[in-house]
Amino acid sequence: GEEVAQTPKHLVRGEGQKAKLYCAPIKGHSYVFWYQQVLKNEFKFLISFQNENVFDETGMPKERFSAKCLPNSPCSLEIQATKLEDSAVYFCASSDLAGRTDTQYFGPGTRLTVL
Amino acid sequence: KNQVEQSPQSLIILEGKNCTLQCNYTVSPFSNLRWYKQDTGRGPVSLTIMTFSENTKSNGRYTATLDADTKQSSLHITASQLSDSASYICVVSPNYGGSQGNLIFGKGTKLSVKP
Numbered sequence: 707g708e709e710v711a712q713t714p715k716h717l718v719r720g721e722g723q724k725a726k727l728y729c730a731p732i733k734g735h736s737y738v739f740w741y742q743q744v745l746k747n748e749f750k751f752l753i754s755f756q757n758e759n760v761f762d763e764t765g766m767p768k769e770r771f772s773a774k775c776l777p778n779s780p781c782s783l784e785i786q787a788t789k790l791e792d793s794a795v796y797f798c799a800s801s802d803l804a805g806r807t808d809t810q811y812f813g814p815g816t817r818l819t820v821l
Numbered sequence: 822k823n824q825v826e827q828s829p830q831s832l833i834i835l836e837g838k839n840c841t842l843q844c845n846y847t848v849s850p851f852s853n854l855r856w857y858k859q860d861t862g863r864g865p866v867s868l869t870i871m872t873f874s875e876n877t878k879s880n881g882r883y884t885a886t887l888d889a890d891t892k893q894s895s896l897h898i899t900a901s902q903l904s905d906s907a908s909y910i911c912v913v914s915p916n917y918g919g920s921q922g923n924l925i926f927g928k929g930t931k932l933s934v935k936p
Binding site: 710739741748749750751754762764765797799809810811812813814815 | 862863864865866867870910912923924925926928
């Protein structure tokens with residue numbers, strides 16, 4: 707498709723439950739990025755992929771967060787045992803290249819609320 | 822510490838007026854600087870991308886400037902329209918050996934254009 711698709715739009719979980727978010731990048735884009743936006747404009751980089759390979763995972767809280775991009779499937783971001791502070795909007799972005807000036811196209815985000 | 826600071830935090834202007842948003846950064850080494858527009862409830866949309874060798878870049882009524890020596894950038898909006906009401910986010914990409922690496926986001930300036 708011509709837009710990055712993210713599902714679900716909203717997700718509500720009780721503290722300690724698992725949450726799984728999905729992202730379908732723009733067709734033909736090789737790079738996928740996940741960001742967490744807390745308190746409106748506080749964006750935090752989580753992880754990026756080049757096709758199915760992890761490209762940069764310096765932002766990932768590895769103890770509870772995991773992510774995958776498998777061939778012919780949407781990419782996913784999974785949070786085990788969610789905590790209240792995981793409440794945020796999670797954005798996925800894709801790019802056709804990883805060059806210095808290549809544009810990242812963002813999806814509409816998934817709003818996760820942990821109660 | 823790599824940081825991106827934006828000012829003002831919020832701004833209200835009348836339709837048809839011009840405005841300038843500011844961005845200061847301490848990211849080093851620096852690869853490029855991007856301005857994004859984020860409408861409420863949507864993902865960010867890229868407006869401009871500038872490398873360290875570029876001083877100015879325009880996209881319609883949006884003109885971004887960059888001074889890599891003083892580590893400052895501005896986004897000028899000409900003849901504002903109601904649809905310009907959004908958050909404008911300054912994003913800096915560190916130089917990680919040619920790749921995008923991860924992006925460092927400012928907190929944004931919330932612009933409201935009133936009729």
